[in-house]
Amino acid sequence: MKFNKLGRTDISVSQICLGTMTWGSQNSEAEAHAQMDYAVEKGVNFFDTAELYPTTPLSSETYGHTEEFIGSWFAKTGKRKDIVLATKVAGHGRSYIRGGEGADAKNIKLAVEASLKRLKTDYIDLYQIHWPNRGHFHFRQNWHYDPFKQDRAKAVANILDILEATDILVKEGKVRALGLSNETTWGIQKYLTLSEQKGLPRVASVQNEYNLLYRHFDLDLAELSHHEDVGLLAYSPLAAGILSGKYQSGVKPEGSRASINGDLGGRLQPLQEAPTKAYIEIAANHGLDPSAMALAFCLTRRFMASVIIGATTIEQLTTDLSSVDVKLSGDVLAEIEKVHRQYPMPL
Template sequence: MKYAQLGRTGVFVSRVCLGAMTFGGADNVAGNAIGRLSQPETDAIVGAALDAGVNFIDTADVYGLGGSETLLGNSLKGRRDQVVLATKLHARVGPGANQAGQSRLHLIDALEGSLKRLQTDHIDLYQLHSFDPLTPLDEVLRALDDVVRQGKVRYIGCSNFAAWHLAKALGISDRDRLSRFVSVQAYYSLAGRDIEHELIPAATDGNIGLLCWSPLAGGLLSGKFHRDGVADKTSRRALIDFPPVDVPKVFDIVDVLKAIAGRHGVSPAQVALAWLLARPAVTSVIVGIKRPEQLTDNLMALDLSLRAEDLAELDEVSRQPPMYPGWMFTYNAKSRLPLGYPSNGPEWKLGERPV
């Protein structure tokens, strides 16, 4: 197993994080597609992950409406000290008017519920599952700081934030001397590189760990899907069209993944994960598992070193066009230097420094 420092903390987490969304769940289309795994199935996956050196597990109170946390708590009995345990709050977990969001009222209730279901006295990484436009960030961050000071939470993070959300939150925390986000969890894959425009620069500037969810774009990058359909009609992506992608472009990416996988004698999924793990900003990649053999396949990506030409091919087929104001930064970058000053040439871009 390989590990990386989580943001600017002294904590090290496995570069592959076990996502627990597949544990538990309702008996409906969404639940069946995502997982709805039983306790024995959960025990087998968690045990295999821990035995392989995975020390980072991520869940949320909304997964299975608490079912994921309950099953995970049972699986971690006797091994809780081996895990950096992360969970999230924000999504609606009941019909009540205040059973959603990030008000102090709901945040504290949600935390107490997660602690009970996970059978632990503290959460190692407590994350906001999304941005709450109704609750002032000052209130949210103060409440999070309180639960950190109480010892119920070790570190705090966010998920699905825009770059300005993250920057504003860090500013408030620094101004008011409150606990600071140490990580941001975001969708990032070869099929979705949107966060490279704004969020990754913001996270890098703030020394914030980046945790990537849906690294295979809901399974599309596994190589099991084809332009004319999918063989397994019960697969997650066949039932839930999420996350949204440019489908024709994705299959162009899959063609390149398969070619590179063939050269290395590995699976397309391993290549997709290896590409993500090679990105400088990425701390850990969150993988959702339905069967232990999927975990074994995913973990093999840690030992896959893609060649420069492999990375260049993948970058070319998946690259997104620059967005304003990013393209303007690049356009004007060279003019920032005095005449005669050596630079990296016409390809010098924002964020790079002249030699």
Template sequence: MIYSNLPHTDIEVSKICLGTMTWGNQNTEAEGHEQMDYAFDQGVNFFDTAELYPIPPHPDRKSVTEKIIGNWFKKTGNRDNVILASKIAGKAEFSKFIRTSGFSKESIVTAVDGSLERLRTDYIDLYQLHWPERNTNYFGQRGYNHNTPDHWEDNIHQVLETLRDLVREGKIRHVGISNETPWGTMRFLEESKVHASLPRCITIQNPYSLLNRLFEIGMSEIAMREQIGLLAYSPLGFGVLSGKYLGNRLPEGSRLALFPNYSRYSSKMSIAATQKYYELARAHDLSLAQMALAFINSRPFVTGNIIGATSMKQLQENISSIDVTLSDDVLTGIEEIYNQIPNPAP
């Protein structure tokens, strides 16, 4: 395993971060525990979850994933050996069963306390805002429409004050953002620069894959100059970059078979790009999944590559991508395909 520090800290995390959003829906608790056992034995010490999980969110499965992780901590005693990240859900139609009050002080405190109870711990290493309160382009929206009313008033200072108080209480150690834009990222960073008592956001969890490299356009310079590390989610594009959907296949039990509305990475152009990446990987005796993940692992602005799997075979292949080094020929081939079909998935 390869390790690096969370930016601005001495906390050492594995480059491969274990994603958990299928546990409690596509995966049972026993399967989630098996995945944690295996990942931990392979040197993965960084787990990411959220109060919204499992996905798709549903009132009948509210926050089940955190409970599964908490039960594993109790069973194994491994809490202090794991760097744990979780998130507060933002306002949205699909999350209103959790709360409707956004990132008010009461909401954040309630969310943190709930996560701590479910996770059977008294601290969270990295606490993240799952998506912005304001209307902006996230979750597959390519462009920003400023004419969409959201009635949002800039409360970033107040949000950071609440998070600061929770840090002082020892309930969280560090803070991060997720699904953020360059504007939002800089607002958070500048607020903590101007007001030294406020916590600095040290990570941003955004989509990043061979099908969506939009992070490179506006965010990678911020990540490098400001040292805010990317936690790349959907590095395989909902499994599309495993190649399992090529040839019009729809494997039984796969995410797209179960949840056809999760089509963010399966447009005609995304499939065309995936076919080209598949052929490149085959030409160099690589699996498509490992090539796609190894590319993410190699990016200098990536702090953690958040993998997710529903089977142990997938998990083993994903984690072993850390041992794959892409040749100059492969990297050149990736860029050639990217120039032909850039960012087909928003």
């Protein structure tokens, strides 16, 4: 297992991060504990969660359960100091989370205190804004994205408010670093500019979707990442399981995420079928597991700080973690690029 620094901090994270969003719905507390035990045994030191989790499905009844499972594991194992812990404050729009007000100084303070209690810890290593209040193009919203409706002054004021709130939390020792999620190039750069101008905490990372079927980060976000040292924490690196091949030919295995969340947040639609089949064939032709190949590809990206994997079984987790030992040949990479050029954005 290799390790990378988060931004310009002294925090070192494993190249694979254990995602947790199924814990509390698809996975029991015992299963969550088993996943954490196994991941740590294999060299993972980085867990990612959110106050919103679990998401399979989202529910006001299960809200916060994932953090509680992590907290009980810390209490049982005493391994809090061995783990880099990332969690998130929900953005605007979830009515059962503080009335859906989203991320601002007041709600961040409330959210942090609640997360600390659930997680049974007195500090969070990486505190992330789950999605911006002003709107964004993630979660398949790119087809309806309209930044011209945004109020610049309001957006900038909200970013400054978040930075100032984070500064207080850092000084109190409750948060070590700030991260963003589902952010745009303009949004990340505005955080960076304001933090530099005001002497406030600097953004260390951004957690956006990245996989063989959705490579938006390769463009302007990669440029920002390179120049400003804001690494990517890639979520959905298997496109919510599509790249494993288990949904080919319209199949929805019992108990799978698609059997619960329908179209996988807009991913499971006809345009992805041809490129998915092509990537699976590349893996088969080179004797690779398709999931391991897809994850190994993500690990080749120079902007990658860590790849967030999610599993509902130890068998899936074993396959995902095996990706750190997969070295993609030049032929495999060339074939992947050929498919990408033919199907540049099928999600």
